[in-house]
Amino acid sequence: MTFADPNQALARAQAVLDTDPPPLHASIAHQVIGTWQRDWGDIRIALHHLRRARDLAARAESPEREADVLAALGVALVHTGRTRQGLAALERGIERGSGHTRARVLFRRAYARWVLGHHQEALEDIHRAIPMLRRAEDVIWTARALTLRATVHLALGAVDRADADFTAAEALWDTTGQEHDKADAVESRALAAFRSGDIPVALRLLDEAEEHYTRLGTPTLMLNIRRCEVLMAAGLAPEALAEADAAIAVLDGIGGQSTRKAELLLAAARAARLAGDAHTAIARAAIAVRLFAGQRRSWWETHARLVLIEARVVTGRSSGRLLAEAAAVAERLASFGAPAAPEASLLAGRIALNLGWTADAERHLGVAARSRHNGPPLARMMGWTAQALRAQASGSVRGVLEACRRGLDILDAHRMTLGASELRARATAQGAELAALAQQASLDNPRRLLVWSERGRAATLSTPPTRPPTDPQLQSNLAAFREIAARAESARMEARPIPALEREQRRLEREIRSRTLHLRGNSPGDGRLFHPGHLLDRLDAEGTRLVALAVLDGRVQVLLCGQGRVRRFEAGLLAEAETEAEHVQAGLRRLAHPGAEAQLPVVEAAGRRLEELLLGPAAAHLGDGPVVVVPPARLHRVPWALLPSLRERVLSVSPSASGWLRARETEPPPGAHQVLVRGPGPATVGAEVPRLAGRYGGAVVLEHADARVPRVLNELDGASLAHLATHGTFRADSPLFSTLRMADGPMALHDLERLERSPYRIVLSSCDTGRLGRVDADEVLSLITALLPLGTAGMLACSAPVNDTAVVPLMLAVHEELAAGRSLAEALYKARAALPADAVHQATGWAFTAFGGA
Numbered sequence: 001m002t003f004a005d006p007n008q009a010l011a012r013a014q015a016v017l018d019t020d021p022p023p024l025h026a027s028i029a030h031q032v033i034g035t036w037q038r039d040w041g042d043i044r045i046a047l048h049h050l051r052r053a054r055d056l057a058a059r060a061e062s063p064e065r066e067a068d069v070l071a072a073l074g075v076a077l078v079h080t081g082r083t084r085q086g087l088a089a090l091e092r093g094i095e096r097g098s099g100h101t102r103a104r105v106l107f108r109r110a111y112a113r114w115v116l117g118h119h120q121e122a123l124e125d126i127h128r129a130i131p132m133l134r135r136a137e138d139v140i141w142t143a144r145a146l147t148l149r150a151t152v153h154l155a156l157g158a159v160d161r162a163d164a165d166f167t168a169a170e171a172l173w174d175t176t177g178q179e180h181d182k183a184d185a186v187e188s189r190a191l192a193a194f195r196s197g198d199i200p201v202a203l204r205l206l207d208e209a210e211e212h213y214t215r216l217g218t219p220t221l222m223l224n225i226r227r228c229e230v231l232m233a234a235g236l237a238p239e240a241l242a243e244a245d246a247a248i249a250v251l252d253g254i255g256g257q258s259t260r261k262a263e264l265l266l267a268a269a270r271a272a273r274l275a276g277d278a279h280t281a282i283a284r285a286a287i288a289v290r291l292f293a294g295q296r297r298s299w300w301e302t303h304a305r306l307v308l309i310e311a312r313v314v315t316g317r318s319s320g321r322l323l324a325e326a327a328a329v330a331e332r333l334a335s336f337g338a339p340a341a342p343e344a345s346l347l348a349g350r351i352a353l354n355l356g357w358t359a360d361a362e363r364h365l366g367v368a369a370r371s372r373h374n375g376p377p378l379a380r381m382m383g384w385t386a387q388a389l390r391a392q393a394s395g396s397v398r399g400v401l402e403a404c405r406r407g408l409d410i411l412d413a414h415r416m417t418l419g420a421s422e423l424r425a426r427a428t429a430q431g432a433e434l435a436a437l438a439q440q441a442s443l444d445n446p447r448r449l450l451v452w453s454e455r456g457r458a459a460t461l462s463t464p465p466t467r468p469p470t471d472p473q474l475q476s477n478l479a480a481f482r483e484i485a486a487r488a489e490s491a492r493m494e495a496r497p498i499p500a501l502e503r504e505q506r507r508l509e510r511e512i513r514s515r516t517l518h519l520r521g522n523s524p525g526d527g528r529l530f531h532p533g534h535l536l537d538r539l540d541a542e543g544t545r546l547v548a549l550a551v552l553d554g555r556v557q558v559l560l561c562g563q564g565r566v567r568r569f570e571a572g573l574l575a576e577a578e579t580e581a582e583h584v585q586a587g588l589r590r591l592a593h594p595g596a597e598a599q600l601p602v603v604e605a606a607g608r609r610l611e612e613l614l615l616g617p618a619a620a621h622l623g624d625g626p627v628v629v630v631p632p633a634r635l636h637r638v639p640w641a642l643l644p645s646l647r648e649r650v651l652s653v654s655p656s657a658s659g660w661l662r663a664r665e666t667e668p669p670p671g672a673h674q675v676l677v678r679g680p681g682p683a684t685v686g687a688e689v690p691r692l693a694g695r696y697g698g699a700v701v702l703e704h705a706d707a708r709v710p711r712v713l714n715e716l717d718g719a720s721l722a723h724l725a726t727h728g729t730f731r732a733d734s735p736l737f738s739t740l741r742m743a744d745g746p747m748a749l750h751d752l753e754r755l756e757r758s759p760y761r762i763v764l765s766s767c768d769t770g771r772l773g774r775v776d777a778d779e780v781l782s783l784i785t786a787l788l789p790l791g792t793a794g795m796l797a798c799s800a801p802v803n804d805t806a807v808v809p810l811m812l813a814v815h816e817e818l819a820a821g822r823s824l825a826e827a828l829y830k831a832r833a834a835l836p837a838d839a840v841h842q843a844t845g846w847a848f849t850a851f852g853g854a
Contacts, residue, residue: 027056042255067097071108079257081295103132117299143172183212197376204518228267235426237274244268262291281311318354342371377414404438419519446568482745571616591843607642626650652825663853666793672720674699679726686725722759758790794854825850
């Protein structure tokens with residue numbers, strides 16, 4: 001009963017002990033309590049009860065009972081780090097038991113050996129136990145043995161064998177009432193899905209298992225470890241670190257297993273390294289190494305040493321000694337048959353390259369590169385990274401480019417299995433090194449450099465996010481999120497306390513995000529490769545120049561496209577440009593308020609410095625026509641119209657060159673309608689809407705109480721033009737929860753991603769609607785990137801606070817130009833020129849940007 005209804009089993013065992021039972025019954029009751037405490041409580045209490053159960057079994061003169069208790073005690077001792085004592089107890093259990101009991105003890109020893117990382121020995125015990133359990137028709141223990149064997153196979157990278165065992169075990173679990181074991185089986189299937197590269201299914205199954213454990217009232221420490229692995233593979237390392245640290249706190253609070261604590265510390269160390277916190281990674285990994293060594297868990301200790309060396313290398317350390325340590329770790333992992341062995345060889349190869357020891361680098365990278373043909377996607381990508389580094393070290397540009405192409409092809413295929421735009425964006429970061437290596441190899445060939453910069457830039461825009469056909473729970477959660485967020489906003493304005501509302505809002509956000517991350521990709525992408533020739537033909541036909549900015553070794557490389565060629569210019573340092581952009585943003589914020597006119601020359605001077613840093617000598621070669629700027633994600637805060645060479649021309653911004661091409665080729669919907677939306681707020685917000693309503697005549701106008709999210713979404717779907725005059729809230733911590741305020745609460749990006757076709761053109765007239773959240777590498781998440789893949793060809797938005805009153809004449813002028821048949825970029829250029837010359841209106845014009853190509 002302990003693994004069917006754990007808390008009920010605990011209560012009944014305690015009730016048995018209250019009746020002064022005979023030794024045999026008391027032994028069973030103490031074993032139940034000891035097992036419960038071992039797995040979900042205080043390991044010291046567990047040892048007390050299990051030793052008592054062993055002594056009572058001896059008094060009862062029952063060898064089979066004693067063997068069973070010794071097995072449970074042996075596992076508990078292993079979990080406390082007393083490895084020799086634990087294995088000795090298990091050995092005595094095997095000697096004392098016979099037949100069916102011995103098979104159960106063999107299973108426990110196999111489990112202990114799995115915990116210790118002795119995988120081949122664990123398989124031997126399971127192979128001996130399963131036939132005996134089947135002969136005894138013991139369905140529960142046979143299912144446990146199959147589940148354990150599958151888990152061991154996964155640790156050795158044998159995914160197909162694991163799948164077969166999980167399938168067989170699941171068929172058996174369906175015939176039992178072992179609820180905790182069933183939950184563990186779901187958790188194990190999640191691990192199998194993850195090992196095969198299916199991250200959405202792994203996340204869904206982990207959440208499903210957690211729901212089972214919550215109903216049973218048991219901690220989820222093993223699940224926490226596995227979720228950390230999946231989160232890291234999904235590019236969510238900060239969340240994995242938070243999960244591991246929270247689980248460690250729970251474990252410490254209950255006095256739980258020291259083996260689990262060591263594993264959680266290892267997970268935390270890996271997550272910290274991936275999150276860029278090398279010092280935390282070193283601290284956690286060093287403790288994990290000590291714990292694993294004390295527990296005699298060589299397999300685990302070696303993995304912890306790998307993370308420790310990786311973190312030290314990140315801090316800039318390279319030495320012959322560190323190379324020797326990495327090589328020894330690689331050799332040890334290979335002897336264990338651990339899937340992480342190629343990762344260690346790649347690390348050794350990197351260290352050797354840093355030291356200039358090319359022969360050593362070639363040897364280690366050659367070993368790591370063998371993984372490029374087999375295994376899950378990220379493992380194969382790592383193999384191609386090793387191959388690219390080998391080619392770079394040997395001076396083979398062709399070899400570098402071929403390895404990078406093969407690795408990024410794998411990433412593209414993997415990204416298409418992900419339905420959530422957030423996961424797709426984060427997956428791009430996993431190919432950042434390959435993209436950088438290819439760009440470095442292409443530095444002397446501007447056209448090729450453009451192609452490779454496109455491979456790693458804004459790839460999420462190539463496909464819309466996956467929409468579940470029907471998900472009533474997600475819709476319900478989004479509606480509840482709007483209601484709670486609206487109540488919280490109202491309470492803030494009235495200075496009322498809102499902790500309970502904020503907690504509920506965070507809970508709903510977690511549920512919405514979780515359901516979104518479960519989505520599997522169902523679109524193969526647009527299937528089009530980027531061809532510079534096609535881009536140049538389009539640019540020349542329109543008399544336009546495109547400026548694509550790439551960053552190599554911290555310096556901005558300007559790729560000027562037009563007149564049938566791509567030219568490269570070297571500009572300034574990216575870090576300096578980012579700092580200057582923040583100064584400009586601060587100046588624009590001040591200029592949004594009257595009385596700050598003195599800031600105008602300061603902001604203009606900052607714009608000149610930005611031009612030097614971002615365009616350099618390319619500024620003198622832009623010609624007289626329109627310009628499209630394609631910036632890296634780290635420069636999304638730049639108000640490009642402020643740069644002197646871009647100020648007096650038609651200007652648009654696109655997340656990628658291929659995205660601009662797609663926007664130019666997107667046809668407007670036939671006979672579609674215009675939508676004018678004015679959200680809640682002061683009278684100055686959206687004051688242009690009533691006047692625009694008169695201009696457009698048949699437009700759908702949704703103001704104040706009519707501007708409710710379901711109605712707004714319904715009208716936006718397939719519109720030719722949408723003007724949304726409502727304040728936006730940008731969430732840097734979670735960009736997909738950036739919102740636009742509506743009458744019934746915030747409309748989030750999660751809502752907008754469910755549109756069948758977003759409006760062909762969108763004008764967002766209020767503050768911060770053009771801000772973008774940078775994800776690792778060259779990916780951004782924002783209102784813009786949410787809508788461009790859904791059919792929007794052009795957007796007008798601002799990336800800074802603006803003066804609501806000054807916005808009105810700008811917007812009226814923009815729409816007048818749109819009615820005359822001009823594009824958004826042309827309309828914005830003309831509208832800026834028509835503004836009054838005072839500082840407030842000038843700053844308002846600079847804050848707005850035309851995105852896309854319509």
